[in-house]
Amino acid sequence: MQGKGVKMNEEKGMSLIVKTVTRWLKGFIFLFGAYIVVYGHLSPGGGFPGGVVFAATFILITLAFGREYALRKIGKILASELDSLGALLFLLIALLGIYYGGTFFLNFIEKNHPTGNFNLFSAGIIPLCQISIGMKVGASLFMIFIILSVVRVVFVDGKGKLITTEKKDKK
Amino acid sequence: MNILPLFIALPFGVAFFIPMVSRKIKWVPDVLGNITTFILLLLSLMTLNQEFVYHIGGWKPPFGIVFVLDGLSCLLLIIINLIGFMATLFSVEYMEKRYTSKLRYYSLFLLMIGGMNGTVLSGDLFNLFVFMEIASIASYALVGFGCESRELEASFKYLVMGNVASLFVLYGVALLYGKTGSLNIADVARILREIPYDNLIGFAFVLLIGGYMVKAALVPFHSWLPDAHPSAPSPISAMLSGVVIKALGIYVITRLTFNLFGFNQIISNLLIYIGIISMISGVCLAVLQFDLKRLLAYHSISQMGYVVVGLGLGTNLGILGGIFHLFNHSLFKSLLFFDSGAIEYETGTRDLNKMGLLYKKMPVTSFGTLIGSLSISGIPPLNGFWSKLIIILAAIKAGRPIVALWAVIGSILTLSSFTKVCRYSLYGKGEKFDEVKFKNYKEVGNLMIVPLIVLSILCIFTGLLLIGGENGIFGPVVDVINGGVLQYINKVLGS
Amino acid sequence: MIYYLCFVIFLIGLYGVCCKKNIVKIILGLWIMEYSVNLFLILLGYRKNGIAPILRRGDNIAEFSQKAVDPLPQALVLTSIVIGLGVLALMVTVAIRLYQRYGTFDITEMRKLKG
Numbered sequence: 001m002q003g004k005g006v007k008m009n010e011e012k013g014m015s016l017i018v019k020t021v022t023r024w025l026k027g028f029i030f031l032f033g034a035y036i037v038v039y040g041h042l043s044p045g046g047g048f049p050g051g052v053v054f055a056a057t058f059i060l061i062t063l064a065f066g067r068e069y070a071l072r073k074i075g076k077i078l079a080s081e082l083d084s085l086g087a088l089l090f091l092l093i094a095l096l097g098i099y100y101g102g103t104f105f106l107n108f109i110e111k112n113h114p115t116g117n118f119n120l121f122s123a124g125i126i127p128l129c130q131i132s133i134g135m136k137v138g139a140s141l142f143m144i145f146i147i148l149s150v151v152r153v154v155f156v157d158g159k160g161k162l163i164t165t166e167k168k169d170k171k
Numbered sequence: 172m173n174i175l176p177l178f179i180a181l182p183f184g185v186a187f188f189i190p191m192v193s194r195k196i197k198w199v200p201d202v203l204g205n206i207t208t209f210i211l212l213l214l215s216l217m218t219l220n221q222e223f224v225y226h227i228g229g230w231k232p233p234f235g236i237v238f239v240l241d242g243l244s245c246l247l248l249i250i251i252n253l254i255g256f257m258a259t260l261f262s263v264e265y266m267e268k269r270y271t272s273k274l275r276y277y278s279l280f281l282l283m284i285g286g287m288n289g290t291v292l293s294g295d296l297f298n299l300f301v302f303m304e305i306a307s308i309a310s311y312a313l314v315g316f317g318c319e320s321r322e323l324e325a326s327f328k329y330l331v332m333g334n335v336a337s338l339f340v341l342y343g344v345a346l347l348y349g350k351t352g353s354l355n356i357a358d359v360a361r362i363l364r365e366i367p368y369d370n371l372i373g374f375a376f377v378l379l380i381g382g383y384m385v386k387a388a389l390v391p392f393h394s395w396l397p398d399a400h401p402s403a404p405s406p407i408s409a410m411l412s413g414v415v416i417k418a419l420g421i422y423v424i425t426r427l428t429f430n431l432f433g434f435n436q437i438i439s440n441l442l443i444y445i446g447i448i449s450m451i452s453g454v455c456l457a458v459l460q461f462d463l464k465r466l467l468a469y470h471s472i473s474q475m476g477y478v479v480v481g482l483g484l485g486t487n488l489g490i491l492g493g494i495f496h497l498f499n500h501s502l503f504k505s506l507l508f509f510d511s512g513a514i515e516y517e518t519g520t521r522d523l524n525k526m527g528l529l530y531k532k533m534p535v536t537s538f539g540t541l542i543g544s545l546s547i548s549g550i551p552p553l554n555g556f557w558s559k560l561i562i563i564l565a566a567i568k569a570g571r572p573i574v575a576l577w578a579v580i581g582s583i584l585t586l587s588s589f590t591k592v593c594r595y596s597l598y599g600k601g602e603k604f605d606e607v608k609f610k611n612y613k614e615v616g617n618l619m620i621v622p623l624i625v626l627s628i629l630c631i632f633t634g635l636l637l638i639g640g641e642n643g644i645f646g647p648v649v650d651v652i653n654g655g656v657l658q659y660i661n662k663v664l665g666s
Numbered sequence: 667m668i669y670y671l672c673f674v675i676f677l678i679g680l681y682g683v684c685c686k687k688n689i690v691k692i693i694l695g696l697w698i699m700e701y702s703v704n705l706f707l708i709l710l711g712y713r714k715n716g717i718a719p720i721l722r723r724g725d726n727i728a729e730f731s732q733k734a735v736d737p738l739p740q741a742l743v744l745t746s747i748v749i750g751l752g753v754l755a756l757m758v759t760v761a762i763r764l765y766q767r768y769g770t771f772d773i774t775e776m777r778k779l780k781g
Contacts, residue, residue, distance in 0.1 A: 043720060048744050080190060087187040091180055097228070104176035105228040137748070144755045148762070297742055304749045311756060320767035324776050327689075327760050334696055334753055335683060341703050341746060342676070348739070349710045398779045 014064050022064040030057045037134035038127060047130040051137025058142045067149060076146065079139045086136030093125055093132070174214050175225045175238050175292060178248065179302075181207060182285030186278045193274045201263050204277040208256040208284065215248040220647065224294070224663055232294075232664050233358045239294035239663055242647030246494065247291040247422050250501045254413050255284045257622035258406040261509055264616045265405060265516060276316065276404075283309035283410070287418040294663055296344045296354045300337070303419050307333050307386070310415055314403045325402035329395045336385035336392075343378035346371060357663035360431045360656045376432055380424060387420020389479060390449040393472050397456075400468035401521065405512025408464060412471045413505035417497055421478055429652045430659040434485055442483025447577050449476030454584040461523045463511045463596070466588065467504070470547065473581060474500045480578065481562045482652075484569050490649050492561030499554040499633060503546040506626040510540045513615045513623070514596065518608070523592065527600035532612040537597045539623040544593055546630045548586035554633040561637075668709060675702035689761045689771045693754070700750040704743045711736030 037050030062070035097106035107124035185207045193199035218240060225238040259280065266273055286306030293299045311333060315326025348354055350371055351362040363372065385392040396416075400408045428438055453473030460466040478500070481493025513536045514529065515521055530537040546555040559582055566575040595601050614620070636644050651658075679702060682695020712735055719737035721730055761771070768776050 044718075046744070048748050077194075084187045084191045088184065088191075091184050091187075094176070095180060098173055098176070103226060103229045104173075104180075107228065141751075148755075148758065297745075301745060301749065304753075308749075308752055308756060311753075315760060315763075318763055318767075320764075320776075321778050323760055323764050323767060324779060327757075327764060330753070330757055330760065331683065331692060331696065334757075335680070335699070338676075338696075338699050338703050342706065345703065345707045345710060345739075348707075354738075402779070 018064050022060055026057055026061060029053065029060070033057065033134070033138070037130050040130040041126045047133025048137055050130070051134040052141060054134060054138030055141035055145070058138075059145050062145065062149070067146070071146070074142070076143065079143045079146075083136055083139040083143065086132045086134075086139065089132040090129060090136070093128055097125075174217065175223070175240060176227075177214060178211065178288040178292060179285050181211060182281040182288065186281035186285065189274050189278050189281075200274045200277040204259045204281065205256075205263070207281060208252065208259045211252040211284070211288075212256045215245075215252040218245050218248060221245070222647075222662065233353055233355055236298050237294040237355065237663060238292045239356075240292060241662065242649075242651045243422070243425065243494075244291045246498065246645075246648050247418055248288065250498060251284065251287050251291070251414050251418055254410060254501055254505050255280075257505065257509070257626060258410050261409075261512065261619055261622045262404070262406040263618050265512060265619060268516060276313070279309045279313050280407075280410075282306075283313065283415070287414065291418055291422055294356055296347065296356060296359065299356075299423065300340055300344060303340070303386070303423070304337055306415065306419060307337065310407075310411060313407045314399045314411070316404055316407070322402040325395075325398040329399040332385060332392075332395045336382040339378045339382035339385075343375045343382065346375040346378070350375070355663070356426070356431055357660045360433075361660050361664065363432070364656065379427055383420055383423045383427070384445070386416065387424060387475060387479075388416050388472055389420075389445050389475060390452050390472065393449070393453075396472060397465055397468045400471070401462060401464035405464075405508055405515065408468075408512070409505040409508035412468065412508060413501040416471065416475060417501060421475065421482075421497060424479075425482060425652060430656055433656045439483050439485050442479050443571070443574060446476045446478075446480035446483055447574065449473060449479065450581040451476075451577060451584075454581050454588065458584060458588045458591070463514070463521045463523055463592065464508070465521075466523075466592065467507050467511060470585065470588070471500075471504060473585065474504070474547070477559065477562060477578065477581070480574060481565065484562075484565050484571070484574075486565055486569050487649060487653060488561060488568060489565035490652050491645055492558055492565050494648050494652075495637065495645060496555075496558035496562060499546065499558050499630075502626055502633065503543045503555060503630050506539055506623065506630060507543040507547070509619075509622050509626070510536055510543060513619055516615055516619070517612050522601075522603075523595040524601040524603045525605060526596040527604040528598070528609065529612070530597045532609070533614050535614060535620050535623060539627050540597060541593065542627045542630050544589035548589050549582050550586075552631075552634055554630055557634045557637055669706065672702050672706040672709065675705070687772050687774055689764065689773060692773070693757050693761065696757070697750070697754060700746075704746055704750075707739045707743050707746070711739040 033050050033053030033056070035050075036045035036053060037047060040046030040050065058070060058074060061073065094105045097104055100106065107126070185203055189200050189203055221240060222242075223240045224232075225240070226232070227236045227238065229235075259277075262276070262280075266276060283306050286302045286304075286309060289302030290299055290306060293302060311326060311330045314329055315322045344354070347359055350369070351359050351366075353359055353362060381392075385395075388396040400412055403411060428434060428442075432438070450473050453469050453471075453476060457466050457469035457473065460469060474496070478493050478497050481489050481496060484490075484493075511521065513533070514526065517533065518526060518529075520526065542553065546553040549556045549559040551557075559578065563575045563578050566572070566578065676699055679695045679697075679699030682698060683692055686692055686695065713733075715733075716735040717733050719734040719740075721727070764776065765771060
């Protein structure tokens, strides 16, 4: 494309400082997200914010290193499968309530667990539900970001007309 | 009675399961989608004549979420799942031609059905909101499914208006929660009877009813409907016009007006006036259209006006007429949309000017269109006649002859516009009729004919369901609506 | 008093939806309305000088329920934010596709559906 104007496409990542810091921190951010998800029944948080932090990890990797690197870490098909798997797990836990107790969503894991209340393994099925919600929300938000970042706009033409080129992988 | 959660778990489960298995195999979405809707139809027929309150998670009503199954929910469940099954049968062949990516279509479709099932079953205000949002988001995506410029524009318009309506609804729910401290519909009704009337409650009522009237496409909130219905693929148009505006709009307005806030003279007048305006303006705008699906979409607005007038009259006969017209309208409107879809599949156009003499080449489709047109215009002995007759009689008996007069005028205009449809498309010739292409038309495939035949037969024989009047099959439905607030509270909280 | 301010924010968002011509501004107006409804829901649960609704080991339950803010609106708002996020993602996608088809973000140029 010739002409003047801004050529705006996704570059191969940001500067060296950003790349180094991201390489160190991505594990900790992921761990923090997992902490929010798993301790959802004891402190504020739960599935939804934890899932957002999961997605934020991968979005940070995409911004710092470029799309191709992020897609090598967790590809589109894997994200889509994780998404569906999270939802199906949640539904399975709810249906198991019918099998064990007779009502949908019944809390069927015994609540008088040996370690008692206020610990990690209390409150029945709630931590399992939080984990599946976290998986689903994280995978969904990452997929939305990747798919929206497909569009490339080039503002250039000899006569000043807008040209759009896009790479259409998947809607 | 454990099948109530299945109405929600089954569509959602299959909707999330389809993308996992059908990347390589092409026929999986079709088969799974059709089997699911068929099972849902059988399950909904099993819920006839039962009343049940299902406590989710074992928690008792004011603390937990409940599912309430009564006559009104049962009627809506049957409508949703019947038209859903017909639509999945229709879309097996229809979606082959122009649209890509069938697996996303079936996932979104099943999400929409699951969301609507949840809306009609839920007994909790916030749960109602969440399921309504699920069904609405799925329908926003389905309207713009083929990504042409018109379809995207229609989808954006529908999106913005639907989202504003949902925010109004959430505001109303928040106000009611702040005033009463509970989210369960029966509990809120019980507390509202005990505290003195406050302007805030009236404001919450206006917000809620206003938001749901946008979803039901009543005038003056109807402007998304004539753009969204023609642009969607035909099975989705049939679902939108035949089911979604009823399950998300009219059902919730009925439930909130009769079972939560209580029915009084002001609400009755409001419903009747909005109904009459919708009836007349819908039909007047429809007569001028030359785009077949846009004409049908305007008629949806007008028929919803009939239903709201029937419900607003408040007497037993009026309510019976209103709900029977709801049931009939879903049958004949989906039949007409399926017909227009078949016509579009064969001729490639929706413009009435370009069609003509279709009765020679497409006999089953033209028979379906004829039955649908006669039904919607109210010709005896088809089902539209009985429901319109009951509404007009109820208006006269309630001492409001002007309402009956407007209903008759609306009916005459409906007949005139459908005479136009039949003349241009079936028995006469449009002005830009193309002889060359006409020779190649043939009847559409088998799977697309089955919904047309089934719905035509149902249209002819549904009049028989009225035997017994208010004590017959529609007895429980009228009972729920007419029983008012007290009966609902006793049913949900007393169990 | 503060509830009226929430409603004013809601009306500002509604003004953005109704009176602006750029699609991105309409989307922002919708997001502002969403924000104000969520704010209103959380403020409903407020109790003066209240503590966070987290029960610790060894707390008296009766005293706790007198002092804590209401946790139910917080759960409602979590759900509502995620629903709003889904709708926003759909809106942005439709807006991008509209830009590719019409070449502009101005809604007065998109008038192919008439009648």
